[in-house]
Amino acid sequence: MDKIYDVIIPGGGLAGLTLSIQLKRAKPDISILILESMDNAAPTAAHKVGESTVELATHYMREVLDLKGYLEEHELPKHGLRFFFKTTDKNDITNRVELGPRLKLPVPSHQLDRGTLENYMSSHTQSLGSELIRGARAKDVLFSEHGHQVTYSKDGQDTTVKARWIADATGRGSLLKRKLNFVKPMEHHVNAVWWRLKGEIDIDDWSENTTWKSQLEPKLRYLSTVHFMDKGYWVWVIPLGSKNTSIGIVADPAVHPFEDINTYQKSLTWLQTNEPLCYKMLKPRGEGEGLLDFRVLKHFAHDSGQLYSANRWGVVGESGAFLDPLYSPGSDLIALANSWMTDLILRDLAGEDISIRAAVYEKAHLAHIENWIPIYQNKYLLMGNTQIMVFKIFWDWAIYWSVPCLIFTNKGFVNLKVIKELFASPSAIGSKFGELNKRIQQLFIEWQQYDIEIFTNHYIDPFDVPFLQKWQQELEMQYEPKALIEKVKENVLLLEKFAAAMFRLMSAKALDTPMDLKVDPYSICLQPGSGLTSITTGPNAMPPDEEIDKQVDIIWFYNKKTVSS
């Protein structure tokens, strides 16, 4: 009990282990104790969910944590997210509208076997000097100026240890959130079930159609995170480095009750009705020894009232907030939280007063969650609308790559000047960005009544749209803080044009408005008649931009109205 660690991390999962590695890399002599309640090393394949990474988390793991070598040798490269939409005959995969990259992506990402990864990171962080105690369940924390005390139980015996900092990484155990009572409900009620199957599953084998197969190089579809989507749900197929496959169903209970999917047998019956080809291809794979596990999680979204405290504690990973796995963002949130936590800990250990930073980082993190909620809330009801989902997915990628990803890869989230300039006032560009996103997410809901067609036989690639391709490719570009702020402003202006272009197309189809309408993206709404004046004369009303319009036309499946005032 005499020793006072610099940091105790209760919870040695993805968040806790990555945080310890990040801290050790930044300050090799920092003393860290990780308490992990699980006794043994994790099994491969059938461990935790959270297997697909996207750009922000990939940058974090490869560049910030320097795990590039491990990831390339032991985990799979990922070929982006891939979507198959509603169709009239779901027995034929080739007839569905497919959205996903054709060619190998320049910016990498990975498919993670969580068991293999966590086992590697456990030994790696110990080789860097962190202490890890397995089978140690953190039971309580007492906060004190002279070192916080953590009591843990192991083999039926309680032990108390001390540290200057506590970083809670207990996942859904949420040690500190429960103790200090900052649980915050999240109004996004979606459920998930998932299971792992032995062996590789390549959806290229799900059809004999050679034209369809040859749209991509062999094995590229296999390496994607595949989503089969229709009203109220999506089904994932994810390949794992251990040569097994992860399958999941994520569903809004308003359309697909949890009770219809909460056992393996019920999930198969559900697949038979909703995704018959998946049923046909997956059911035989789960027979005998083929089914490795089956897990369920009801109402997985949760929020957090607090995140970082100047009293030297914080929460990272799922012990804080979690929204929705649609775009695989869980490890992004870990990367963001760990980077804020690391910055606070290092500054405090160096003797700096961190009270302002702790408050600013918490505000920035909570604002990020707030901005991202509308991406998911009530959106499962739109998943059977191909045109809306294509617009939405492109929009969601655009806002992700052009603002948070870029700020993260440029270390802008730990630069007070950058945060202040971008997010401090309601008129700051970052705050406008949040407003713009809310408006567009609402537009997708308003447009649903007009989007009635079922589309088939279409392949669409995010890189068909040049401005999206450019944003993805530029993610690793480095800017000085001033240039970063200017770049984000420039990107938000382009997002405004993208929003206006989508609105012109939707409004022309729904309300027969002309294609050369001036549009204020912050006033967009699809109410017949009344709203139009403020949309066309609002302070930000912009005329069509020929170049952007041309690019947005690529992802519009209906016939385009010709320009006429």
Ligand SMILES: Cc1cc2nc3c(=O)[nH]c(=O)nc-3n(C[C@H](O)[C@H](O)[C@H](O)COP(=O)(O)OP(=O)(O)OC[C@H]3O[C@@H](n4cnc5c(N)ncnc54)[C@H](O)[C@@H]3O)c2cc1C
């Ligand atoms: C359906 C679904 C799909 C998802 N898909 C993705 C995806 O594709 N990509 C992605 O990035 N994210 C995804 N996520 C999110 C991802 O699962 C989480 O972000 C991630 O697992 C959280 O890691 P963590 O370390 O916070 O929690 P965990 O990985 O759960 O780790 C917490 C650790 O703390 C330990 N622990 C708990 N209580 C105590 C205690 N009291 N004392 C000591 N130890 C304790 C546990 O044993 C565990 O090892 C998904 C989430 C869901 C629900």
